[in-house]
Amino acid sequence: MVAELLDETDRRLIALLRADSRLPASSLAAQLRVSRGTVQNRIERLTARGVIQGFTIRTRPELEANRVRAIMCIAIEGERSSSVVKALRGLPTVDKVHTTNGRWDLIxxxxxxxxxxxxxxxxxxxxxxxxxxxxTSILLATQKL
Structure with missing residues (x-):
């Protein structure tokens, strides 16, 4: 499992990048108390192994005020999960699909x-x-914890 291959420095580095992926390597190195080269090597290794799959941006919420985001709970008939997931994967407005237990099969x-x-x-x-x-439930507001 990939998580088992991460040490504490990797985990802390990922947490810092999640908070601000534009932090310079020198700043990351200072916070982690390692060299700049170590930070760069770790980022390259984590990216090559697929642990880090990309870097993104966050925009101010008011810039996306008209967007409609929602969670859809889905019950599947019989053993058709894979074909349903495949169909959902083909829709550009479906951002993620999660399997779950309980009343709903997919979210x-x-x-x-x-x-x-x-x-x-x-x-x-x-x-x-x-x-x-x-x-389906429309997401009205998101709170950062």
Missing amino acids: AELDTETLREFSDTLDRIRTIEGIASTE
């Missing part, structure tokens, strides 16, 4: 530009063969 994270696109996404998902039922 899909939806991210759309407009309510019209959101409605169209719901219509498309509901027609996927193998979906027994869905329940």
Whole structure:
């Protein structure tokens, strides 16, 4: 398992990069109490191994005020999970799909530009063969913990 291959320095480095992926290597090195070269080598190694899969940005929430984000809980008919996941993977407005236990088989994270696109996404998902039922909740606000 990949997590077992990470030492404490790797974990701390990843945490610092999550908070601000633009921190210079020299700043990361100072906070981790290692050399700049060590930080650069670790970032390269973590990226090459697929532990770090990319770097991204966060925008101010008011810049995305019109976006519609939601969580859709999905119940699957029989043994059709893989075909449903494959169909969901083909929809650009489905950001992530999680398998789960309990009442729902899958949880899909939806991210759309407009309510019209959101409605169209719901219509498309509901027609996927193998979906027994869905329940969707729009995310109104997100709190950073």
